[in-house]
Amino acid sequence: MKHPALRAVLTACLAAASFAGHAAEAKPGVAEKLYQANCAACHGVKMEGAVGPSLGDHAWLHGAPTKANLIKIIGKGVPEKDMPAWSPALNATQIALLADLIAANAAKPAVALTPEAKAQQTVPDLNGFKLPKGFHISVYANQVSAARSMVVSDSGVVYVGSRKAGKVYALVPRADKQTADVLTVAEGLEHPIGVTLLNGALYVGEISRVIRFDNIDKRYAQKPSYEVLKVSLPNDKWHGEKVIKAGPDGKLYIPVGAPCNVCDVEDSRSAKIYRMNADGSQLEEYARGVRNTVGFAFHPTTKVLWFTDNGRDEMGDNTPSCELNVAPKAGLHFGFPYCHGGVVPDPDFAKGRSCEEFEPPAAKLGPHVAPLGLSFYTGKQFPEAYRNNVYIAEHGSWNRSTKSGYSVRLITLYNSKVVTDTAFIDGFLRGEEVVGRPVDVATLPDGSMLVSDDYGGRVYRVTYDGK
Numbered sequence: 001m002k003h004p005a006l007r008a009v010l011t012a013c014l015a016a017a018s019f020a021g022h023a024a025e026a027k028p029g030v031a032e033k034l035y036q037a038n039c040a041a042c043h044g045v046k047m048e049g050a051v052g053p054s055l056g057d058h059a060w061l062h063g064a065p066t067k068a069n070l071i072k073i074i075g076k077g078v079p080e081k082d083m084p085a086w087s088p089a090l091n092a093t094q095i096a097l098l099a100d101l102i103a104a105n106a107a108k109p110a111v112a113l114t115p116e117a118k119a120q121q122t123v124p125d126l127n128g129f130k131l132p133k134g135f136h137i138s139v140y141a142n143q144v145s146a147a148r149s150m151v152v153s154d155s156g157v158v159y160v161g162s163r164k165a166g167k168v169y170a171l172v173p174r175a176d177k178q179t180a181d182v183l184t185v186a187e188g189l190e191h192p193i194g195v196t197l198l199n200g201a202l203y204v205g206e207i208s209r210v211i212r213f214d215n216i217d218k219r220y221a222q223k224p225s226y227e228v229l230k231v232s233l234p235n236d237k238w239h240g241e242k243v244i245k246a247g248p249d250g251k252l253y254i255p256v257g258a259p260c261n262v263c264d265v266e267d268s269r270s271a272k273i274y275r276m277n278a279d280g281s282q283l284e285e286y287a288r289g290v291r292n293t294v295g296f297a298f299h300p301t302t303k304v305l306w307f308t309d310n311g312r313d314e315m316g317d318n319t320p321s322c323e324l325n326v327a328p329k330a331g332l333h334f335g336f337p338y339c340h341g342g343v344v345p346d347p348d349f350a351k352g353r354s355c356e357e358f359e360p361p362a363a364k365l366g367p368h369v370a371p372l373g374l375s376f377y378t379g380k381q382f383p384e385a386y387r388n389n390v391y392i393a394e395h396g397s398w399n400r401s402t403k404s405g406y407s408v409r410l411i412t413l414y415n416s417k418v419v420t421d422t423a424f425i426d427g428f429l430r431g432e433e434v435v436g437r438p439v440d441v442a443t444l445p446d447g448s449m450l451v452s453d454d455y456g457g458r459v460y461r462v463t464y465d466g467k
């Protein structure tokens with residue numbers, strides 16, 4: 001036996017086997033108990049497989065799962081492959097009971113996994129991703145269920161929000177610096193998609209409130225307590241999830257989406273971006289006419305706010321475009337619900353208004369691509385041409401007849417004007433198969449880039465080695 005971990009499991013198993021040996025009569029449940037005591041550690045409590053193979057519907061390694069075959073393999077084991085021989089630790093009756101149990105399990109129709117569950121269980125073939133020459137992609141952390149926005153602390157801990165999982169995670173770098181352990185900082189929260197750091201505290205945006213974990217880098221592993229900010233914002237469920245970002249002015253920026261596909265929100269508190277002090281005081285409107293922004297960032301040198309906005313639905317596959325916007329000052333109107341994508345008047349709401357009245361997008365990203373998080377790359381690892389440009393995670397369309405988005409885009413800038421919009425990472429969509437949906441982009445202290453994926457529940461890492 002090669003692996004110490006397996007040896008430990010086996011020692012425990014054999015101890016349990018001799019204990020279980022007293023209860024060898026064929027009572028119902030005996031076989032199940034034998035299985036749980038001796039086999040589950042390696043084959044999974046539901047025979048779904050762990051360090052040993054699944055004992056359900058799979059490509060059987062040692063011939064068809066007939067009773068005779070199973071008795072043989074359980075008795076003799078495959079010692080060179082870490083499957084112990086169970087004779088004589090278990091007697092012939094016990095082995096026969098186990099063979100019956102496994103044969104019955106093997107005959108059960110396989111539980112069909114949803115495509116999403118499948119994506120979570122299987123890391124996609126990394127060669128299926130396409131990046132520019134010299135860039136490489138790997139998995140930084142798995143089992144980051146529903147991973148959404150990310151923020152990186154100075155010490156290199158990555159805080160990640162989630163949606164339905166209700167959790168905030170901390171990705172703590174391992175010694176190799178190429179992968180991370182996943183810890184749960186908090187759970188049971190209401191779609192805590194937004195995370196940001198300010199003055200050493202982690203702020204989390206939920207649908208109905210903003211919470212703050214002080215001194216987070218010292219406390220993430222201890223299920224830390226939190227404070228609830230005294231701020232009241234609309235908490236509609238539709239487009240009600242809230243990213244949150246600390247601005248260069250020391251304020252917190254937070255959006256409230258339109259509670260609809262398209263509706264009149266002009267005199268309401270929705271479809272706006274707000275900002276407030278770190279304690280929630282002095283809440284003020286910063287931008288309006290913003291349908292549903294799920295990501296923003298501040299330009300590294302101009303300090304100006306850039307944000308994505310998701311275009312309205314139900315105008316067909318090809319219009320209107322989602323937007324990348326720039327808000328250099330407070331009080332600008334970005335068009336919703338009157339004008340979409342800078343040029344498309346709304347068929348119901350545009351009456352008497354013209355697109356010229358509103359701020360045009362800095363870039364039209366395409367219809368239904370669902371741009372979420374964006375980030376300026378300020379690291380030193382990527383070549384010059386890749387720095388201080390915008391990276392946008394496009395979650396991908398949910399209702400377009402041909403899927404679009406599912407990509408991380410590189411938007412190059414010259415003097416804060418958009419020059420090009422090209423794919424930086426493609427391959428989250430393979431044919432019609434979705435293997436991941438990008439949500440946010442962040443940079444680690446070593447200059448490598450992280451991309452969160454809420455579909456596969458993992459975080460990828462992109463490095464550059466110039467080869």
Ligand code: HEC
Nearest residue numbers: 010013038039042052053060061062074078081082083098
């Ligand atoms: C220490 C880990 C370990 C334990 C404990 C263990 N197995 Fe296994 N088992 C394995 C491994 C690894 C294999 C795959 C061997 C190979 O690659 O040929 C295997 C293979 C098998 C197979 C053949 C699967 C196939 O695809 O053909 C059966 C059946 C099986 N085990 C039954 C059992 C039963 C029943 C028990 C409990 C009495 C048990 N195993 C306990 C590790 C374990």
